[in-house]
Amino acid sequence: MSAPLLELIDLTRHFPVRNAFGRRVGWLRAVDGVSLRVEPGEALGLVGESGCGKSTLGKTVMGIYTPTAGEIRFAGREIGRLPRRARRAVAKDLQYVYQDPGASLDPRWKVGPLLHEPLKIHTALTRGEREREVRAILAAVGLPDAHVDLYPHELSGGQQRRVGLARILTLRPRLVILDEPTSGLDVSVQASVLKLFRNLHATFALTYVFISHDLSVVRAMCARIAVMYLGKIVELGPTTEVFEKPRHPYTQSLLAAVPRIGGRRVTQEFALEGEPPNPRDVPSGCRFRTRCPLVQPRCAVEEPPLRILDGRTVACHYA
Amino acid sequence: MAELLTVRQLRVEFATDRGPAQVLDRINLEVGTGEVVGLVGESGCGKTTLARAILGILPESAARIRGGEVWFKGLDLLQEDPRVVNDRVRGRAITFIPQDPFTSFSPVFPVETQIMDLLKWKSPRAVNGGAPRSILRRYPRERYRADREAVVEALRAVQIPEPARALRRLPHEFSGGQRQRLMIAMALLPRPDLIIADEPTTALDVTIQAQILKLLRALVKERGVSVLFTTHDLGTAHEICDRVVVMYAGQEMEAAPTEAFFDRPAHPYTRRLLASVPGPGGELRDIPGEVPSLVAPPGGCRFHPRCDYATAECRELRPPPRALAGAHAVRCHHPVSGDAP
Secondary structure: OOOOOEEEEEEEEEEEEEOOOOOEEEEEEEEEEEEEEEOOOOEEEEEOOOOOOHHHHHHHHHOOOOOOEEEEEEOOEEOOOOOHHHHHHHHOOEEEEOOOHHHHOOOOOOHHHHHHHHHHHHOOOOHHHHHHHHHHHHHHOOOOHHHHHOOHHHOOHHHHHHHHHHHHHOOOOOEEEEEOOOOOOOHHHHHHHHHHHHHHHHHOOOEEEEEEOOHHHHHHHOOEEEEEEOOEEEEEEEHHHHHHOOOOHHHHHHHHHOOOOOOOOHHHHOOOOOOOOOOOOOOOOOOOOOOOOOOOHHHHHOOOOOEEEOOEEEOOOOO | OOEEEEEEEEEEEEEEOOEEEEEEEEEEEEEEOOOEEEEEOOOOOOHHHHHHHHHOOOOOOOEEEEEEEEEEOOEEOOOOOHHHHHHHHEOOOEEEEOOOOOOOOOOOOOHHHHHHHHHHHHOOOOOOOOOOOOOOOOOOHHHHHHHHHHHHHHHHHOOOOOHHHHOOOOHHHOOHHHHHHHHHHHHHOOOOOEEEEEOOOOOOOHHHHHHHHHHHHHHHHHHOOEEEEEEOOHHHHHHHOOEEEEEEOOEEEEEEEHHHHHHOOOOHHHHHHHHOOOOOOOOOOOOOOOOOOOOOOOOOOOOHHHOOOOOHHHHHOOOOOEEEOOOEEEOOOOOOOOOOO
């Protein structure tokens, strides 16, 4: 196997829970021992319900949060605990796309300067070289050259989004973490945004970590998928296989819950009861046992390790 | 099926900085007794405005109703005395489930106070026809007791554990799914004929959404309540609706029983919308172009600038409803036949 671009080893991020007097009364275990490899050029999907820790995982990798324990290896180098200055150098290769990249544009800056800024900070290019680069990127995201003289409010929402993406791509990052990049979009707009992501992936030889709660989007975009539940990965494998034959009971319920056009009605079939427990108070043993249809006494005592099964890894005693 | 709600030729404009936006353009809509009707369309297509126009809660400062009728049980809600509508219809015969369960409760009162406040005025046991409203009016003790029992019963129906204790809690102590259950309970308590649910599961996770849809469908079918369910998620519409109406830029395009709508969509817009849902093979088909501005909308059929079948006729004249087999109506000059793409 080639060297992974990103490797997480037992990555953990806990947040302290404090009472009214500022004393720590517990830990919120947002990410709790995640190990993961992302190969260069691949698109890995990270799915799970809100509060499962998928965004915390993305932000910890980005350096927005420092890991509580574990390692983040980016291109073979540990980056989780680098001093500030050294960490900043990594930022060039590692970019994060928020839900609406258009919303993070400064309304008082024109598109041109907005796109020049990252290049000024991170590269030693001359003005002319930067200008060429900016124009190339604008073309790649499908915007006309003339837009460099417009303010963000003069663009439509979709064009703002493209500028936001262009800004991220000017630095030619190697790994892009996309955090719910299509949530809140209509399906027809979503389809064009996904198309754009797919083209950029090919054009710039990017590696994606695609965080989403929308399973159909991940299915369309990613070759591999990791399913998270309460801070842990419960199933990880090739997308087609996981979708066709989910092995972990949580993955099965998650897939069964998605309303499908033309399929059987979920409202007649769906059986999963209850809601995910609070991550401040994680159940002993297997985290899913409180809602699991297959639960056995063993699940409360022993935490199931990830084991290889059917060409993927699954964390369940009875999968 | 007897029609419970009929909207005819409804036109609504919103005042904007750039002039009036024609948000609803001669909309027609029907909801039968006991029927769950899905109102689907992309953001900005006017589905929420339509829902609000029916309830009579459009923002007064900006919205202007330019024409049309909203018939509900023999009353034209737009012409009727607003006091009568408020007394008999809004919050009683027609109730509302909002999209966002997080901001719909006041954070500072226990849910009991908030639900009982609603029932003080909208309880099915209260007959306050014509009596002047005053915040000073007392809540009759006997009715309070009967209403409170009904509340506990309703909370049990929406599967809130330990309903009597749950009532004393504050809204933040409930999860999003549970708050939406409370909203459903509140919508059912006045024993309405019609519930307008505005994207009630959009803010929820899929497993919770599946639970809520299952619950909502079971409860309304058991009680024979009609639902007008707005959503942008076609899967959800397929899940819960008996009939689906699709809107685009303030015009209704097609209305059909759920099966026909998804199997044999006749409007080019419906077909493209259905095709843009990501398929299992990863194919992505978007709709080229952008949703038109409602301040200066295209004439005729508003979809014509993005439509593959558009002709001169489409630019001039809004197509009249055309009936197809099996209660399927489409507003298109060039309807497409055949199975879904």
